[in-house]
Amino acid sequence: MDIKRKKTRRIMVGSVPIGDGAPISVQSMTTTDTRDIEGTLRQIEELQKVGCEIIRLAVVDQEAAEAVGKIHQRSPIPVIADIHFDYHLALTVIEGGVDAVRINPGNIGSQTKIRAIVDRMKDKGLPIRIGVNAGSLERDLLDYYGHPTPEAMVESAMRHVALLEKENFYDIKISLKASNALDTIDAYRLASERCEYPLHIGVSEAGPLVSGTVKSSVGLGFLLANGIGDTVRVSLAADPVEEVKVAWGILKSLGLRKRGVNVIACPTCGRLEIDVVGLAAKVEERLAHVQETMDISILGCVVNGIGEGKEADLGIAGGQGVGIFFENGEVVKKIPSADLEELLIAQVEKKVEMMRAAGVSSLRTAEGHRVTLPMAPEKAISAENS
Numbered sequence: 001m002d003i004k005r006k007k008t009r010r011i012m013v014g015s016v017p018i019g020d021g022a023p024i025s026v027q028s029m030t031t032t033d034t035r036d037i038e039g040t041l042r043q044i045e046e047l048q049k050v051g052c053e054i055i056r057l058a059v060v061d062q063e064a065a066e067a068v069g070k071i072h073q074r075s076p077i078p079v080i081a082d083i084h085f086d087y088h089l090a091l092t093v094i095e096g097g098v099d100a101v102r103i104n105p106g107n108i109g110s111q112t113k114i115r116a117i118v119d120r121m122k123d124k125g126l127p128i129r130i131g132v133n134a135g136s137l138e139r140d141l142l143d144y145y146g147h148p149t150p151e152a153m154v155e156s157a158m159r160h161v162a163l164l165e166k167e168n169f170y171d172i173k174i175s176l177k178a179s180n181a182l183d184t185i186d187a188y189r190l191a192s193e194r195c196e197y198p199l200h201i202g203v204s205e206a207g208p209l210v211s212g213t214v215k216s217s218v219g220l221g222f223l224l225a226n227g228i229g230d231t232v233r234v235s236l237a238a239d240p241v242e243e244v245k246v247a248w249g250i251l252k253s254l255g256l257r258k259r260g261v262n263v264i265a266c267p268t269c270g271r272l273e274i275d276v277v278g279l280a281a282k283v284e285e286r287l288a289h290v291q292e293t294m295d296i297s298i299l300g301c302v303v304n305g306i307g308e309g310k311e312a313d314l315g316i317a318g319g320q321g322v323g324i325f326f327e328n329g330e331v332v333k334k335i336p337s338a339d340l341e342e343l344l345i346a347q348v349e350k351k352v353e354m355m356r357a358a359g360v361s362s363l364r365t366a367e368g369h370r371v372t373l374p375m376a377p378e379k380a381i382s383a384e385n386s
Contacts, residue, residue: 003254005227008198011127011171013054014078014099018173018230019198024256025231026247027200028240029056029082034064040071043240048076050288051259052244054231056080056102065089069096080129087113094120102129105163106138106156118167127171130160133204134178134187148178150186157191172197173230177204181219188223198230205235212236213246220250245288258293258362261348264312265298272300274318274337286345292355293362296348297326313363313370314347316340328370 010020018025028047032040034057044055059065059081065088072079078099083089087108090101094117101121105114105128121128134148137156145152153176164172174197176187184203191199203219206212216234223229234246251257265280266272280298297315310329317324323337325344335343354373355361363371 001225003225003227003256006192007196008230009170009172009196011173011198012125013080013127016053016078022230024224024229024251025053026051026244026251026257027054027056027080027231027233028052028243028247029058029233031240034058034060034071035067037067037070040067041074044071044075044077047240047244050241050244051248051291052077052240054078054080054099056082056233059083059089059093062089062092065092066096068093068098072097072099082131085109087117090117091120094124094126098126100127100129102131104130104132105160111163111166114163115167118164118169121171122169125171127173128164128169129173129175129200130157130164131175131200132157132160132177134183135204148183150176150178150183150190153178153183153187154190154194158194161195161197173200174198175200175202177202177235179203179205181215181222184219185222188228189226192228199228200231200233201229202233202235205237207237209236209238209242212238216246217250220247221254224250224254224256260290260293261287262293262295263298264295264315266300269300273320274300274323274340276300276318279318279341283341283344287348290348290352291361292352293364294348294351295363296344298344314344314351316344 005021008019011018016025030040030043032043034040047055055077057068057079059068068079068081080100080102081093081098082102085107090103093101108114132153134153137148137152141152141156157174157176161172174191176191178184178187181203188199188201201220201223203216206215220232232247234243236243248259252262263280263284265276268277276298283298294313297312299315299317301317313328315326318337318340321337323335323340324331325333325335358373360371365371
């Protein structure tokens with residue numbers, strides 16, 4: 001399937017390009033109190049390690065607004081300030097240092113206040129994100145449409161856009177989030193038809209980890225498969241680290257981005273002879289820091305293991321007390337099942353070192369062919385007992 005992305009305007013959030021064919025970026029939002037500078041920076045660093053590329057901070061008062069600039073100075077990724085109603089907070093974060101501001105101009109007040117923000121944003125070369133949520137639409141739109149329909153959401157967004165365009169400001173991205181996948185899909189499809197601004201896509205308040213992942217995967221997967229979306233956030237009632245992991249999972253499953261280890265693991269069945277569920281979870285967690293791309297298989301039956309994992313770059317299959325390690329579909333070594341996890345981790349780390357030395361980020365070419373890496377003889381895996 002060849003996904004043809006909608007062409008949108010290009011904006012920059014710090015060093016991250018958004019729109020006009022740029023890679024679809026992954027965002028999240030801190031759960032810390034922004035006024036806790038050190039705690040917020042620790043969480044940002046945790047999120048950056050698992051692939052977060054842009055972070056948003058809640059700005060609840062003047063102290064939080066002043067903290068944003070200090071966080072921005074030390075953050076490893078671009079920072080967006082999330083502001084509602086008080087334009088003074090926007091002015092503070094712009095002056096203190098930030099990479100973008102999320103506001104809804106219609107909630108800020110007079111056009112004079114909007115102009116004050118826009119003028120500062122222009123001076124700094126910063127973009128504005130307009131964020132419309134189904135749960136907070138204008139009263140007249142709710143009265144007209146009866147409830148928060150996708151049409152009402154898009155009309156709200158276009159009102160906010162018009163306020164910025166009135167000031168000749170066009171460095172804009174838009175989000176239109178509902179708490180159900182179908183309304184979210186319809187809202188973004190309508191917006192994509194009506195404007196060329198880049199779209200930040202997400203299902204708002206998607207829910208706990210499992211149900212929220214399903215809802216987000218359906219909604220965002222549909223939009224992305226149809227070429228809609230320039231940057232994403234998966235909104236879960238869970239650790240934001242999980243948001244980032246799910247977002248990357250969606251993008252990788254559609255072939256839109258590549259990052260890290262892709263774990264292929266067989267489903268549970270009566271033939272399993274090792275704890276595939278626990279082993280896969282532990283391996284994925286231990287390799288979450290890896291940015292290089294490769295496929296690994298974790299299979300619970302030696303009989304079917306090679307056949308089911310032959311397309312993987314590295315893999316293991318476990319039996320009663322004895323397992324196998326294989327590479328590129330070929331058995332390399334038999335080992336005790338208890339040692340499978342440590343061997344797989346060690347071989348992935350070794351492969352990563354080789355990739356970095358060779359200057360490649362993936363074990364596959366764009367066409368899907370395997371990349372051959374040079375290996376020193378002393379680092380070759382012994383085929384003894386294979």
